[in-house]
Amino acid sequence: MSLTRRQLLAYASATTTLLQLTPRFSFAEDTPVRGGTLKMHIAIEPPILVNLTHTAGAAVYITGKITEGLLTYDLDLKPLPQLATAWTVSDDGLEYTFSLRQGVKWHDGQDFTADDVVFSLQTLKASNPRGRATFANVASVTAINPHLVQLKLSKPAPYLLTALAACESPIVARHVYKDARPETHPNATAPIGTGPFVFKEWVRGSHVILERNPHYWDAGKPYLDRVIVRFIADSAATVAALEAGEIDISTGGVPLSDIDRIKGNPRLSIEDRGEPYINGITRVEFNFDNPYLQRHAVRSAIAHAINLEFIRKTIFLGYGQPLYGPISPDMKHFHAPDLPRYAFDVARANQLLDEAGLPRDAKGVRFKLTLDPLPGPETYRRTADYIKQALAKIGIQVTLRSQDFATYVKRVYTDRDFDFTLNGMSNLFDPTVGVQRLYWSKNFQPGVPFSNGAHYSNPKVDQLLEAAAVETDVGKRFDLFAEFQRTIVEDLPDLGISTLVNPIVYDKRVNRFFVGAEGLGSNAAEIFIRS
Numbered sequence: 001m002s003l004t005r006r007q008l009l010a011y012a013s014a015t016t017t018l019l020q021l022t023p024r025f026s027f028a029e030d031t032p033v034r035g036g037t038l039k040m041h042i043a044i045e046p047p048i049l050v051n052l053t054h055t056a057g058a059a060v061y062i063t064g065k066i067t068e069g070l071l072t073y074d075l076d077l078k079p080l081p082q083l084a085t086a087w088t089v090s091d092d093g094l095e096y097t098f099s100l101r102q103g104v105k106w107h108d109g110q111d112f113t114a115d116d117v118v119f120s121l122q123t124l125k126a127s128n129p130r131g132r133a134t135f136a137n138v139a140s141v142t143a144i145n146p147h148l149v150q151l152k153l154s155k156p157a158p159y160l161l162t163a164l165a166a167c168e169s170p171i172v173a174r175h176v177y178k179d180a181r182p183e184t185h186p187n188a189t190a191p192i193g194t195g196p197f198v199f200k201e202w203v204r205g206s207h208v209i210l211e212r213n214p215h216y217w218d219a220g221k222p223y224l225d226r227v228i229v230r231f232i233a234d235s236a237a238t239v240a241a242l243e244a245g246e247i248d249i250s251t252g253g254v255p256l257s258d259i260d261r262i263k264g265n266p267r268l269s270i271e272d273r274g275e276p277y278i279n280g281i282t283r284v285e286f287n288f289d290n291p292y293l294q295r296h297a298v299r300s301a302i303a304h305a306i307n308l309e310f311i312r313k314t315i316f317l318g319y320g321q322p323l324y325g326p327i328s329p330d331m332k333h334f335h336a337p338d339l340p341r342y343a344f345d346v347a348r349a350n351q352l353l354d355e356a357g358l359p360r361d362a363k364g365v366r367f368k369l370t371l372d373p374l375p376g377p378e379t380y381r382r383t384a385d386y387i388k389q390a391l392a393k394i395g396i397q398v399t400l401r402s403q404d405f406a407t408y409v410k411r412v413y414t415d416r417d418f419d420f421t422l423n424g425m426s427n428l429f430d431p432t433v434g435v436q437r438l439y440w441s442k443n444f445q446p447g448v449p450f451s452n453g454a455h456y457s458n459p460k461v462d463q464l465l466e467a468a469a470v471e472t473d474v475g476k477r478f479d480l481f482a483e484f485q486r487t488i489v490e491d492l493p494d495l496g497i498s499t500l501v502n503p504i505v506y507d508k509r510v511n512r513f514f515v516g517a518e519g520l521g522s523n524a525a526e527i528f529i530r531s
Contacts, residue, residue: 030511032223032511032512032526032528033223033528033529033530033531034223034528035223035224035225035529036223036224036225036226036528036529037224037225037226037227037228037529038224038226038227038228038248038249038510038524038527038529039228039230039246039247039248039249040061040227040228040229040230040247040248040249040250040520041229041230041231041232041238041241041242041247041249041250041251041253042058042061042062042229042230042231042250042251042252042253043058043231043232043233043235043238043250043251043252043253043376043377044057044058044231044233044252044375044376044405045058045204045205045231045233045405046058046059046062047059047405047406047409048188048189049062049063049066049188049189049190049191049199049202049208050063050066050067050170050172050187050188050191050193051063051128051167051168051170052120052123052124052127052128052170052172052182052187052188053123053127053128053182053183053188054128054129054188054449055128055129055130055449055450056449057424057426057450059167060167060278060518060521061229061251061520061521062208062210062229063166063167063170063191063521064165064166064167064170064195064518064521064522064523064524065195065196065197065210065227065522065523065524066107066191066193066195066197066198066199066210067166067170067171067172067191067193067194067195068082068083068166068170068171068193068194068195068523069082069083069164069165069166069167069168069169069170069171070082070083070084070087070098070117070164070169070171071084071087071161071164071165072165072166072516072517072518072522072523073162073165073276073277073429073516073517073518074516074517075276075516075517076276076517077162077276077277077429077517079161079162079164080516081101082101082166082523083100083101083104083112083117083171083194084098084099084100084101084164085099085100085101086098086099087099087161089161092156093153093156093157093158093472094152094153094154094155094156095150095151095152095153096150096151096153096160096161097144097148097149097150097151098117098148098149098150098151099147099148100112100113100114100117100146100147100148100149101147101217102147103217104194104217105194105215105217106173106175106176106192106193106194107192107193107194107198107199107213108173108176108192110173110175111146112171112173112194113143113146113147114143114144114145114146114147114148114149115143115146115174116171116172116173116174117141117143117149117171118141118142118143118149118174119172119174119177120169120170120171120172120174121135121138121141121151121169122141123172123177123182124169125138127182127183129437129443129445129448129449129450129451130168130428130433130434130437131169132443133432133433133436133437133440133443133469134157134159134160134163134168134169134432134433135157135160136157136469137153137154137155137156137157137160137469137470138151138152138153138154138157138160139152139153139154140152155469155470156470156471156472157432157469157470158432158470158471158472158477159429159430159432159433159469162429162430163429163430163433165277165517165518166195166518166523167277167518167521168277168428168433170193171194172187172191172192172193173187173192173193176192189202190202194217195213195216195523195525196212196213196216196218196221196222196523196524196525197210197211197212197213197222197224197227197523197524198210198211198212198213205231206230206231207228207229207230207231208228208229209226209227209228209229210226210227210228210229211225211226212224212225212226216525218525221525221526222523222524222525222526222527223525223526223527223528224524224527224528224529227524230247232247232253233375235253235254235255235258235377235378238250238253238254239254239255239258239262242254242262242268242505242507243262243265243268245267245507248506248507248509248510248529249504249505249506249507249510249513249520250504250505250506251502251504251520252376252377252502253377253505254503254505255377255378256315256316256317256319256379256501256503257317259317259503259505262505267507267508268505268506268507268508269505269506269507269508270503270504270505270506271503271504271506271513271514272319272501272503272504273514273519274330274499274500274501275517275518275519275520275521276330276429276517276519277428277429277517277518277519277521278426278427278428278518278519278521279328279330279331279426279427279428279429279434279499280328280424280425280426280427280499280500280501280502281323281328281424281425281426281427281496281497281498281499281500282323282379282380282383282422282423282424282496282497282498282499282500283323283422283423283424283425283494283495283496283497284302284306284387284420284421284422284494284495284497285420285421285423285438285453285454285493285494286299286302286420286454286492286493286494286495287416287418287419287420287421287453287454287455288454288455288456288493289416289455290369290419290420292358292367292369292419293369293419293420295356296491296492297352297353297355297356298352298353298356298358299492299495300342300349300352300492301348301349301350301352301353301356301394302349302391302394302396302495303342303492303495304342304343304344304345304346304348304349304352305344305346305349305390305391305393305394306344306386306387306390306391306495306497307344307390308322308323308324308344308496308497308498309322309344310344310386311383311386311497311498312498314386315379315382315383315386316379316498316501319501319503320498320499320500320501321498321499322496322497322498323496323497323498323499324339324341324489324496325339325485325488325489325496326435326438326439326484326485326488326489326494326496327427327431327435327481327485328427328499329499330427330499331427331431333474333478334430334431334478334481335485336478336481336482336485336486339485339486339489340486340489340490341489342492342495346393346394349394350394350395353366353394353395358395360395364395365395365396365397366394366395366396367395367396367397368396368397368398368399369391369396369397369398369399369419369420370398370399370400370401370418370419371384371387371388371398371399371400371401371419371420371421371422372401372403372408372411372412372418372419372420372421372422373400373402373421373422373423374405374408374421374422374423374424375402375403375404375405375408376405376424377502380422380424381402383422383497384400384422385400387422388400409449412449412453413446413447413448413449413450413451413453414446414447416446416455421453422497423453424500425438425450429517431468431481431484432465432468432469436465436469437450437451437452438451438452438453438454438494439452439454439456439458439461439465439484439488439493440452440461440462440465440466441456441457441458441459441461441462442462444456444457454493454494456491456493458487458491460487461484461487461488461491464480464481464483464484464487465484467480468480468481468484504519504520509529509530509531510527510529511527511528511529511530512526512527512528513526513527
């Protein structure tokens with residue numbers, strides 16, 4: 001049934017659905033235990049803690065614990081109440097009405113009201129790299145009364161009801177920002193929210209401390225007294241900290257090569273489900289401003305020279321799936337099967353470069369490129385090492401460049417001082433939100449991170465993406481995205497490598513950390529630690 005023909009309602013009692021979800025792990029006793037500190041690990045330290053005007057990847061694991069969204073989602077992406085307790089969508093998909101939770105307080109004691117929602121959604125539309133597309137069709141946001149908000153759209157947005165989680169569309173306090181610029185406001189690094197945990201401190205390069213909110217609207221929660229988020233980039237140090245009990249849970253910080261050994265540790269366990277709200281992928285992105293990479297023959301040769309199955313088996317150790325297009329196969333409602341593929345064929349790759357008039361010199365080198373892998377888990381470094389070796393076989397000499405996360409982001413998205421990059425991206429919960437930003441010509445905006453870094457532009461792709469963004473018929477929308485995927489595979493602005501799998505390693509005493517689509521990015525109100 002299309003969005004324009006359905007009306008969606010939810011009530012506060014629906015929160016029980018969240019508790020009824022059954023994770024794959026089991027507990028000896030599921031009665032929550034109060035107290036304790038959760039020591040959580042993230043490999044890459046984010047530049048901010050609230051994704052209001054920035055889409056910093058690792059921030060998704062922190063922001064929702066402090067600042068909430070209108071909705072949260074179960075493992076099937078069904079919306080559930082958070083700051084909104086009920087909602088309706090008009091039959092034509094052009095009007096959304098949200099009833100807001102009453103009695104909610106900001107961490108500074110002020111009342112949460114509809115004015116906060118209006119300010120937040122307007123700011124997301126104006127200043128958030130993904131929010132520009134997500135809320136593009138939202139013509140107005142109006143506070144009908146202190147606990148009722150109405151959105152009117154110029155065109156349907158079939159993805160909108162899934163885009164309102166805290167990690168994607170956080171609701172912030174209007175009175176905190178006042179008339180200051182949201183992009184530079186200190187609330188991004190010392191946030192005031194409505195969530196179950198209150199920001200205490202951020203020691204750069206070390207940790208963030210969150211304290212239990214004693215006035216949280218969901219009485220009796222959270223169960224934890226404190227969450228300490230530690231930033232450790234070194235994978236060996238991360239594993240040592242887990243095994244020593246200095247970390248209780250880690251996402252993306254444990255080398256895949258250590259997973260089998262960790263499975264033998266009676267105190268630790270593995271959660272290897274992907275987070276349905278994130279759907280991460282690994283990809284090579286070409287800079288179309290580079291004179292070599294502007295040429296389709298060169299990009300095709302690179303694609304033929306890289307063995308995706310070898311990467312899956314040898315680097316990802318069987319985790320994940322090879323990625324043959326721009327949309328993850330984990331997004332079953334949008335992924336087009338049987339896309340054309342660039343078969344692993346070194347002879348064909350060399351032939352393409354010969355025909356392109358790019359001969360080898362006396363040392364066997366045709367030309368040189370620099371590859372910037374995203375700083376993070378070791379799979380990026382190992383994949384980059386493999387790509388360097390693979391391209392040497394076709395006469396492309398690759399230099400690998402290492403840098404910290406902030407330098408990487410500035411180099412690629414602001415200075416545009418790169419040839420090609422190996423990065424990780426989130427397809428998220430809908431291609432209009434998570435995929436369009438990477439290929440839409442209007443999203444080439446130097447200075448805006450995690451957008452169209454390739455400087456790719458194809459009017460046909462723009463048309464397909466813009467049509468899919470407003471199409472409410474499920475079948476027609478799938479067809480638009482399928483044609484988009486075929487066009488991207490043909491144009492090759494990037495080369496898919498793999499679906500991104502970052503197993504969560506956790507102490508078995510930690511319970512209820514994966515109860516919804518946001519996974520470890522949830523608000524952590526349900527988490528408890530059993531002694």
